[in-house]
Amino acid sequence: MAGNTIGQVFRVTTFGESHGVALGCIVDGCPPGLEISEADLQVDLDRRRPGTSKYTTQRREADEVRFLSGVFEGKTTGTSIGLLIENTDQRSQDYSKIADRFRPGHADYTYHQKYGHRDYRGGGRSSARETAMRVAAGAIAKKYLKQEFGIEVRCCLSQMGDVTIDSVDWDQVEQNPFFCPDVSKLDALDELIRNLKKEGDSVGAKLTVVANNVPVGLGEPVFDRLDADIAYALMGINAVKGVEIGDGFDVVNQRGSEHRDELTPSGFKSNHAGGILGGISSGQEIVAHLALKPTSSITVPGETINVDGETVDVVTRGRHDPCVGIRAVPIAEAMVAIVLMDHLLRHRAQNAGVHTSTPKI
């Protein structure tokens, strides 16, 4: 209820501030017997980690995750898994100037008014640094989904500023620092980022998440629909302002005869729905898009107020990404993986043993 937990059966609860002692989380409800090691989680943590390319913030965190419980002799025990990442590079001094003022576009003002007392160092709990634990927890879900069902959850860049991606080659995504699936756009992206750095400004991004091999039947009928829970999970990532399933906002100007995905004995003819019908997975690819705002941590001077309500200037120095969208790729994958994992287990709880004679297309 206090907002640091996601999931019903597969539950992830996180803690930790940007410049605190450590980040951690508890993953509860993971089935027993899953072979897992810290190295399985490290892969995605390294993809998210700042300081790995010249395009992302130069803050250097080892982000080494440790299992504290729940894994015995290399396999999950079915009890709660404790995960910990110690903060090593904190540099709190960078942030002392903003202790008493509210950075525009940040959660400083809202945290101050909500809680009265806040950890202002690097945004404290509101920092995207917290998402490291989501990535770690998501990696457990990804491993289970892959191993048990062959499900893969992948994400890539779809647009950054006015650079739109037209073709998707998943093999390219991990080959460049933009998670860009279209090699022909790399130069344009590089130029955009370099210009932003010069200007001290930032830009938004659009990402696409795709999950394949998802079995038909996941999602609950009325409120906890699979699409609703994906929307919740993606909108809950820092800086996200929009979420689409399948054709998303394009449906506004579609006709029903065009949008409906007709069924044939060998499968659906199209996938405008993004793999979800009535809130339940159809067996097609799950497709979702998300829009991330440009970060407000920029060096272009801005105006704001301080804790006494007086006008002051604000310039965010420190180490920040010109485009937070780049690093959100593994986070978006993790969130969708957590949702799918949770719904798989939920589905199993109630519907184990359901068998239909209709072939699953």
Next chain:
Amino acid sequence: MAGNTIGQVFRVTTFGESHGVALGCIVDGCPPGLEISEADLQVDLDRRRPGTSKYTTQRREADEVRFLSGVFEGKTTGTSIGLLIENTDQRSQDYSKIADRFRPGHADYTYHQKYGHRDYRGGGRSSARETAMRVAAGAIAKKYLKQEFGIEVRCCLSQMGDVTIDSVDWDQVEQNPFFCPDVSKLDALDELIRNLKKEGDSVGAKLTVVANNVPVGLGEPVFDRLDADIAYALMGINAVKGVEIGDGFDVVNQRGSEHRDELTPSGFKSNHAGGILGGISSGQEIVAHLALKPTSSITVPGETINVDGETVDVVTRGRHDPCVGIRAVPIAEAMVAIVLMDHLLRHRAQNAGVHTSTPKI
């Protein structure tokens, strides 16, 4: 967990199928002492009700809601409120033809595969008829929000097909059957609907929800952010495929210096964020958009399969809206009101007594 409940403190659990005996819900967690009557709920139910204009389905349901519990001498008691709407106009025979085939774009196929056994009459549980109970429950939330905080939650049409709304006059919204805030677009909308009826086709819609007077501080920090919960609530409405907060997908091509809403002693300079920062309400207007797909209940013939996996034709006769977006206006209001109500009570649980000397702008 089984998906028929929304909310944590203010909890709404619904039941009922399109052509069953009755629809109902339990509203739990409503504060005691709220003056409420069935008439308060009926207003919004009538706005949602089919058959009220020539533009919407001609199915006629009185949709009269009754309190079964939780209200005594005109005031809520603080215990669970039972609500009931009996189904009067069921015409199950209309649907007998589709008992064994899966309508494209509907939940027939996914329900069949998930549950093995489904109520096929009019979509059963997956029918938008279920949303009547959300509207009823939302009306209780709306009354409390209005009375205690002056909060108003309103929704209007923003786009239907290629007809975009450019100006918003809230006084117009209830004056026309399209919930359109721009009187200059009524003719275009009328023409669009008439053409669709001729073609037997349907079209999508975009709606905008606005909540004003929302106090600063609502929303939880990491997962149950106010924007995440609004996304969950709106994406959970039948036919919704996209949700935006504030500038939504436009942020992809914005600069940080443009997007961040600067603060002044007298308020924010802009509201690109849609009233939510770091997942917590900022005290500005909450602004959200949603995209609804064109309904698949159309008379344009389509192809599908039946329960034996064979190809069959499908034509949806019966009484259906060419644009489901129209009727979703009160539903979207209800969903946002339920989310705000829940977060108000949640905020109060943990943060009652928090006081800051900083003026709330």
Next chain:
Amino acid sequence: MAGNTIGQVFRVTTFGESHGVALGCIVDGCPPGLEISEADLQVDLDRRRPGTSKYTTQRREADEVRFLSGVFEGKTTGTSIGLLIENTDQRSQDYSKIADRFRPGHADYTYHQKYGHRDYRGGGRSSARETAMRVAAGAIAKKYLKQEFGIEVRCCLSQMGDVTIDSVDWDQVEQNPFFCPDVSKLDALDELIRNLKKEGDSVGAKLTVVANNVPVGLGEPVFDRLDADIAYALMGINAVKGVEIGDGFDVVNQRGSEHRDELTPSGFKSNHAGGILGGISSGQEIVAHLALKPTSSITVPGETINVDGETVDVVTRGRHDPCVGIRAVPIAEAMVAIVLMDHLLRHRAQNAGVHTSTPKI
């Protein structure tokens, strides 16, 4: 959160007051495909129903339950099941005298102080009449448990006042109005009740619930232990003041060498633990006891205060049981059945597919 729901996967949410329009509940999370009819529920409702013998309150309620949703063509659909019992014999006038005074031993004072506004008619929401819906919901759980696992949940009287039951013959339990398993004690019970009626007084009772054929492995490890959830469920029945699992309070003076149930290849040697080890079912019989206080609805005059804080007398006229324990038998069964059902589905969610080579003893 507002306290009218029990269960996580198999969820039961109730509404309704003693003298309101109707009682109802929503059973969510029931697996699809279960054959069920109103008659299946009516059996237990009739066992709980007041007015069925000279030993229980003479209030006459038909207590006829109706399915409003979730059951189609005689089988559950997997979506939420709405249940309704209309109140027919309300006689509100009996209670008008107590509208402004707090009956000792009742919830009048605590409801008044908690909610400010209460339905005083017959105790409103705090009346044991609410338990009719628990019995109805429990009957669904009982049917599923019996059919899928052969699990039976039974309850009987163990003690009333100073009349203790020494031997258990389950065949006798349904043959007498006391749910007494020992035919030799019927005369003593009859005399006790008759004396209490003369005195206008009441007495407490102890019940025993037994569930057999429960598979090993149900219950979660730390907080949601099976015994903890049974304690929660039984203590939540009106008038219950104590709960024991297995040997209960007798363990205080046992030795470890006596209490521990040794294992042999053909089974446990004893069952001091009541079928639960480390919070998880062991495959043995689940045994629980509960103590119910004597009802405070008696004609022996008592002293109390009114809403103005002044001393007043109180005599509870109306139709009341001298021993509420009698009618709690089907309620206790229902509660344990709901807990077992919920834990079966929860276990399946996380541990489906777990296989051990160790024989289950």
Next chain:
Amino acid sequence: MAGNTIGQVFRVTTFGESHGVALGCIVDGCPPGLEISEADLQVDLDRRRPGTSKYTTQRREADEVRFLSGVFEGKTTGTSIGLLIENTDQRSQDYSKIADRFRPGHADYTYHQKYGHRDYRGGGRSSARETAMRVAAGAIAKKYLKQEFGIEVRCCLSQMGDVTIDSVDWDQVEQNPFFCPDVSKLDALDELIRNLKKEGDSVGAKLTVVANNVPVGLGEPVFDRLDADIAYALMGINAVKGVEIGDGFDVVNQRGSEHRDELTPSGFKSNHAGGILGGISSGQEIVAHLALKPTSSITVPGETINVDGETVDVVTRGRHDPCVGIRAVPIAEAMVAIVLMDHLLRHRAQNAGVHTSTPKI
């Protein structure tokens, strides 16, 4: 849902095994601004800690707790609090002999059958060592309850074996290693424990928890009653087999005229109810009792089976308490404090602002 979390608003989720790297927990939902330090938690941890007297197990753990998040400049921030205790004295070798056999009275067999794969070292997750985190979390609740409401939650020994405690002097409780409130029984307790050590056997215990200054109105009406939640919390402590509220099982032979606590303008005349009416606190002292079984970790040889289903002997060497009841005193306090804290915040969520003109007695 996976059972490692307690509470709704004030939520505690624990992780860690007896001989793993560390124990930890996340306390979520704590109000911001509470002054708290590790020393506040250490007091109760030291009371629970093994090896502190000759009467308890000689395993030595420093049990030093650290805040990892959620506390900034000495005050809670309102976000999730991470707590960690590293395991220092693990001696895994002591347990190697029992890796393949199921100790009677322990959770070895049930964990094995439930999960297939278990951490057998010292009981792994099922070890009472896990309760250290409950004590740590409970200490936060206790501090808040004390500071904001003057509520004190205390526990003492009521009976051990056949030694019953007749008088309660709270000042004595912390003065002796038995948490015994009756100084005249110390010799008898000492003798009992010494004899048990000689015999290599163990004995059960009964504890009493009392909470005073609890305001009227805490607890929800039907399922999440305060007494039901206390029963859940106490029955969830390792080895507990019985829970009573107020007079507990004595009510079975009480008359209604004797049990009901009459009200007067200056307060209740008695407290048979243990401070809870209709599941809601009455403003009187909350009184609960719990029975703890004798531990099965004894040196008296016993019979059991191994993972191959064969009969084997079992003798539990190592360092174990002859009476686990002694160390459960701070645990029981912690559990009741967590429940009260949670219900205080829950009450506030829904009923803030409720005012009655009736004086609270």
